[in-house]
Each structure stands twice: as C-alpha cells, then as structure tokens.
Amino acid sequence: MIIVMTDSTDKQIEHVMGKFRQHEIEVHCLNSYGKTIITAIGDSSTCNPASFERMPGVEKVISIVTPFKLVSREFRRENTIVTVGNAVFGDKNVSVIAGPCAVEGYEQLLEAALAVKKAGACMLRGGAYKPRTSPYSFQGLEKEGLAILKAVSLKAGLPVVSEVTDPRTVEMMSEYVDMLQIGTRNMQNFVLLKEVAKSGKPILLKRGLSATMEEWLMAAEYIMAGGNENIVLCERGIRTFETYTRNTLDLNAIPLIKHLSHLPVIVDPSHGTGNWRLVNPMSKASLGAGADGLIIEVHPCPEEAVSDGQQSLTPHNFEQMMRELQCLAMAIDRVM
Numbered sequence: 001m002i003i004v005m006t007d008s009t010d011k012q013i014e015h016v017m018g019k020f021r022q023h024e025i026e027v028h029c030l031n032s033y034g035k036t037i038i039t040a041i042g043d044s045s046t047c048n049p050a051s052f053e054r055m056p057g058v059e060k061v062i063s064i065v066t067p068f069k070l071v072s073r074e075f076r077r078e079n080t081i082v083t084v085g086n087a088v089f090g091d092k093n094v095s096v097i098a099g100p101c102a103v104e105g106y107e108q109l110l111e112a113a114l115a116v117k118k119a120g121a122c123m124l125r126g127g128a129y130k131p132r133t134s135p136y137s138f139q140g141l142e143k144e145g146l147a148i149l150k151a152v153s154l155k156a157g158l159p160v161v162s163e164v165t166d167p168r169t170v171e172m173m174s175e176y177v178d179m180l181q182i183g184t185r186n187m188q189n190f191v192l193l194k195e196v197a198k199s200g201k202p203i204l205l206k207r208g209l210s211a212t213m214e215e216w217l218m219a220a221e222y223i224m225a226g227g228n229e230n231i232v233l234c235e236r237g238i239r240t241f242e243t244y245t246r247n248t249l250d251l252n253a254i255p256l257i258k259h260l261s262h263l264p265v266i267v268d269p270s271h272g273t274g275n276w277r278l279v280n281p282m283s284k285a286s287l288g289a290g291a292d293g294l295i296i297e298v299h300p301c302p303e304e305a306v307s308d309g310q311q312s313l314t315p316h317n318f319e320q321m322m323r324e325l326q327c328l329a330m331a332i333d334r335v336m
Contacts, residue, residue: 001044001052001063002075005036008057013038016055023047030070030227035059037223039069053166067216068261070224071231076262076331082230083161084179084202087122087293089232090264094329094336095293097161097266098318099125101308102138102226103145106152111300115154115286115315119322122336123179124149129165129308131185138306146176153178161204161295167195174199179270184209184236184271187219197226199204204295206234206268217261233257233265234295237272248272249282266293276302279313280321288327296321 003016013029016038020027026041040047049061064074076221083091089095098116103126103258113124128145130138141148146162153160163185164170171191173180179202186192187208196203203223207216207239220231235254237247257265269282283294299305299312313321328336 001047001049001061002069003036003038003040003052003061003149004059005057006034006059008036012055012057016052016058018056019052020044020047020250026115028225030225030229032229037070038300041225043181045115055292063154066260067214068221070229071217071220071261071263073202073260078262080231080262080264081230082202082264084123084161087159089266089292092290092335093289093293094291094325094331094334095123095266096121096322096325096336097123097293097295098298099124099160100127100299100305101312102127102130102306103141103144103148104306105155106148108300109148109152110155112298112315113152113158115300116154116298116318117158119315120326121296121322122158123317124153124156124160125297126182127153127158127307128162128173129169131163131165131183132307143172146173149218150176164192168191170199172196174201177204179204179232182219187211187216187288190222193222194226197223197228200228202230202232203228204232204266205236206236207238207250207253209239209247211238212255216270217257218265222259231263232293233261233263234268235272236267236268237290245272247272249273250286251289254286254291258290264292265290266295268295270295270297270308270313274311276311276313276317279311280317280324283325284328287334289307289331294325 087095098121107274132138163181181204240248267286302309302312
C-alpha cells in the first residue's frame with residue numbers, strides 16, 4: 001500500500017506512519033515531486049485503505065500488487081527523467097556515456113574524453129575501483145583514479161560516472177563524480193544500495209549477471225525507498241549457456257522494463273557482448289527496442305588497455321558508430 005500526501009504537516013505524516021506501525025508494518029517515507037510518499041512494506045491486509053483516505057493530509061491511497069512499488073508504472077504513469085549535466089535519460093533524448101573501462105592515467109583518460117565528446121557523447125565513464133573476478137587482475141587506481149576523473153571532467157566539460165563498490169566510500173566518491181554506478185556484482189548488495197540512496201547522487205544500476213527482471217527492479221526499489229528516485233537502469237547482458245560472447249545481451253528487457261517501470265533504461269553493449277565488432281549492431285538494436293541511452297567502452301589504444309580491451313572501440317570506431325546512430329535516431333523520432 002502507498003499513501004500519497006499533499007500539503008501535509010509533520011504531525012499528519014507521523015500519524016499515518018504510526019497507524020501502520022500499530023500493525024507492525026514497516027514504513028518508508030520520501031518526498032517526490034512536491035508530495036510525501038509513504039510506503040508500507042509487508043502484509044497490509046489488516047489495514048483498511050478507506051481508514052487512511054479520511055486522514056488529514058492524505059491525497060490518495062494506492063494498492064499495488066507487484067512486489068516493487070515505487071518503481072512501478074502503477075505508482076507513476078509518466079516517465080521519470082534523470083538529468084546529469086547535459087545528459088538526459090527518460091525523454092526523447094538518447095544520451096550516450098562513453099570512455100575507458102578503467103582509468104589508467106591522466107593523458108589516457110583525457111584523450112578518450114575529448115574524442116568521445118567530439119563524437120557526441122554527453123557523459124564520461126571510467127573505473128577507479130575495479131571489482132575483478134581474479135584477485136590478481138588490475139583493481140584500479142582507486143582514489144588517485146578519482147582525482148584524475150575529476151580533473152578530466154573539468155578539462156573536457158563532461159560529467160562523469162564511476163562504479164562504487166564499498167558503502168564506506170560512497171561519501172568520498174560523491175565528491176568526485178556526478179553519478180554513482182552500482183555494478184553487476186553489487187546489484188544485490190543491499191547495504192550498498194541503502195548507502196547510495198542517501199548520497200543524493202543519480203544512480204546507474206546495472207542488472208546482475210543472473211538477475212531476473214523482478215530482482216533488478218527490487219534492487220531499484222531499495223534505492224527509491226531510501227529517498228533517491230534519480231535511478232537509471234542498465235541492461236548489460238546476462239549469463240547463459242552461450243560461450244561465443246561474454247554475456248547474452250537481453251534486449252527483451254528494454255521494452256518489458258519500460259512497461260513495468262517508469263525508470264529510464266540504457267544498454268551496455270560492450271559488456272553485453274564482450275566483442276568490439278558487435279557493439280555497433282547491438283547499439284542500433286538497443287535504440288530500436290526503445291533504450292534511453294547507451295554506455296560504451298572507448299579506449300585510445302584498446303590493444304594496450306589494462307582491462308576489457310577486446311570489447312573497447314577506438315575513437316574512430318566510436319565516431320563512425322555515432323554517425324550511424326544519429327541517422328537511426330532521426331528515423332525513430334529520437335534525438336541524439
């Protein structure tokens with residue numbers, strides 16, 4: 001059950017929340033578009049919706065049958081629009097985030113940033129903390145990498161997104177980046193989800209390796225229930241039996257999630273395929289399926305990249321792809 005309150009006092013809000021607590025029901029409260037939203041988590045069958053409708057300050061009571069409440073279309077019919085600098089996700093725009101998998105140094109990142117901006121990207125990506133399958137693989141430059149990201153962001157005039165892996169570093173990372181990414185391995189790190197919700201930063205939430213769409217949306221629910229509704233979902237491929245590609249890019253997710261949820265959805269065809277030759281065609285397929293944006297790995301010299309060189313585009317490859325995507329966007333009434 002969700003209670004929407006308008007022009008309500010603190011006393012009225014506490015009265016509604018107290019009524020739920022009398023039935024031992026967990027409640028969350030957040031402000032959204034000038035309204036106060038109270039969500040009841042658990043079995044609220046013992047609560048009569050009519051009894052809440054008559055309470056002072058209550059505008060309406062919404063009963064939602066799906067386990068994800070706040071991120072559902074039942075809760076909000078219109079699309080949520082998330083803005084990060086010049087990047088806009090959720091409207092007719094198709095915003096492209098691009099950059100290397102990992103921050104390797106200032107010159108490398110600056111070269112990539114200037115190249116992707118010239119080609120039409122509106123955000124820069126780069127990993128400072130790199131959770132890797134092997135403990136012996138490159139783990140990132142960490143705080144030094146964040147400082148480089150910030151410096152390049154200011155020099156190139158691009159907002160940046162980077163992955164946060166530890167709840168203890170959320171506050172520190174928020175000082176360096178414009179958007180926090182929750183990577184696939186941390187999609188169900190609920191302590192981390194609660195912490196980024198408090199950051200106030202826009203969140204890029206990647207789908208887990210083997211996560212169902214409901215699990216993915218429930219992860220987003222954690223963030224939104226924590227008071228942060230600036231969430232962009234990212235389909236990045238799931239684990240299947242196929243071995244010719246790194247993952248299987250699940251294009252079904254785009255129209256289905258947009259039907260189930262009001263949150264914007266972007267696609268990562270770099271991780272979704274693991275092969276630079278497939279990034280261009282799968283980017284086009286993603287736009288055709290309704291994606292609100294893309295996140296692409298681009299490296300000035302992929303053969304020398306410390307991570308994910310095999311799936312990274314060169315600046316030339318990226319520029320060519322962007323020209324083709326702009327033509328496609330016009331054909332389907334989107335803007336790039």
